[in-house]
Amino acid sequence: MNNDHLSxxxxxxxxxRKVMFSAIFSVTLIATLWIIKIYEWFFSLDLxxxxxxxxxxxxxxxxxxxxxxHGDWGHLFSxxxxxxLLLMATLYFYRGIGLRVLGYIWLFTGIGVWLxxxxxxxxxxxxxxxxxxxxxxxxxxxxxxxxxxxxSLLIIFLYGGMIWGVLPLFHHVSWESHLMxxxxxxxxxxxxxxxxxAIRRYFEDEDELAVSxxxxxxxxxxxxxxxxxxxxxxxxxxxxxxxxxxxPKESEEESKP
Numbered sequence: 092m093n094n095d096h097l098s099x100x101x102x103x104x105x106x107x108r109k110v111m112f113s114a115i116f117s118v119t120l121i122a123t124l125w126i127i128k129i130y131e132w133f134f135s136l137d138l139x140x141x142x143x144x145x146x147x148x149x150x151x152x153x154x155x156x157x158x159x160x161h162g163d164w165g166h167l168f169s170x171x172x173x174x175x176l177l178l179m180a181t182l183y184f185y186r187g188i189g190l191r192v193l194g195y196i197w198l199f200t201g202i203g204v205w206l207x208x209x210x211x212x213x214x215x216x217x218x219x220x221x222x223x224x225x226x227x228x229x230x231x232x233x234x235x236x237x238x239x240x241x242x243s244l245l246i247i248f249l250y251g252g253m254i255w256g257v258l259p260l261f262h263h264v265s266w267e268s269h270l271m272x273x274x275x276x277x278x279x280x281x282x283x284x285x286x287x288x289a290i291r292r293y294f295e296d297e298d299e300l301a302v303s304x305x306x307x308x309x310x311x312x313x314x315x316x317x318x319x320x321x322x323x324x325x326x327x328x329x330x331x332x333x334x335x336x337x338x339p340k341e342s343e344e345e346s347k348p
Contacts, residue, residue: 109182109183109186110183112182112186113178113179113180113182113183113186113189114179116178116182117174117175117178117179117182118175120174120178121171121174121175123159124158124159124161124167124170124171124216125167125171127159127160128161128164128167138160139160139212139214141153141156141159141160142156142157142160142212142213142214143156143157143201143204143205143208143212143213143214144210144211144212144213145204145205145206145207145208145209145210145211145213146205146206146210150205151205153201153205153213153214154198154201154202154204154205155197155198155201157200157201157204157213157214157215157218157268158197158200158201158215158216158218158219159216160214160215161214161215161216162214162215166215170215170216170217170220173220173224173250174216174219174220174223177220177223177224177227177246178193178219178223180223180227180242181193181223181226181227184227184238184239184242184288185230185283185287185288186287186288187286187287187288188283188286188287189287191283192223192226192279192283193219193223195275195278195279195282196218196219196222196223196226196272196275196276196279197219197222199222199271199274199275199278200218200219200222200268200271200272200275201218203267203270203271203274203275204218204265204267204268204271207267207271208265208267208268208271209267211265213265213267213268214265215265215268217256217265217268217269217272218265218268218269218271218272219272220272221253221256221257221268221269221270221272221273221276222272222273222275222276222279223276224246224250224253224273224276225272225273225275225276225277225280226276226277226279226280227242227243227246227276228243228246228247228250228276229243229276229277229280229281230243230279230280230283230284230287231243233280233281233284234284236288239288253269256269257269257270257273
């Protein structure tokens with residue numbers, strides 16, 4: 092097996108590990124949210140004691156526990172699907188910083204809500220969803236990476252309507268969580284703009300290999316051309332890796348009848 096095959100095999104294994112880790116971690120987090128909700132429903136519990144209550148000592152644990160609680164099944168389901176997709180994309184494309192991004196968004200959102208939100212109980216993972224969506228949308232643009240920019244455009248296309256969620260349009264919605272999550276996502280995108288995945292440049296050696304037509308015309312013919320060679324015909328591939336165009340010299344042009 093040659094080095095190219097070994098390299099491809101290693102790349103395939105690395106990609107498979109990245110996909111597996113991203114999927115397993117995302118599924119585990121979503122499963123945790125559902126287990127908590129099922130436990131609350133099955134035992135008829137009221138877990139609002141773990142909700143985030145701004146500017147209160149009793150609400151401090153909510154900085155961590157707020158995303159784990161949801162008001163009803165519809166609330167939980169509406170957060171589960173985008174959270175899974177966005178978290179998996181973050182962990183896959185930004186391996187090495189994905190978990191740190193999640194941690195920053197989780198904590199900064201909770202702290203921001205605790206400091207500045209309305210004096211209500213705040214629960215739900217929507218702040219994390221907004222944070223991850225904002226991070227993915229902005230990070231690829233800041234990095235000038237075509238692959239990550241395509242993810243940014245996809246996020247903007249799919250979740251562009253989420254912008255309304257950061258405005259105080261619905262009193263029953265914790266728009267403060269959405270706003271703080273989005274700000275945390277912007278911070279992470281800027282904070283890690285030079286860290287994480289290496290920027291992939293496609294055809295990066297194209298400028299070095301490309302030779303203009305003028306350069307072709309100025310190049311000498313090289314080795315002796317074949318007997319049936321005529322002006323304008325592409326030459327054989329000579330040793331050295333180049334193929335030249337044969338252009339008759341002025342003296343040859345003048346000698347023609």
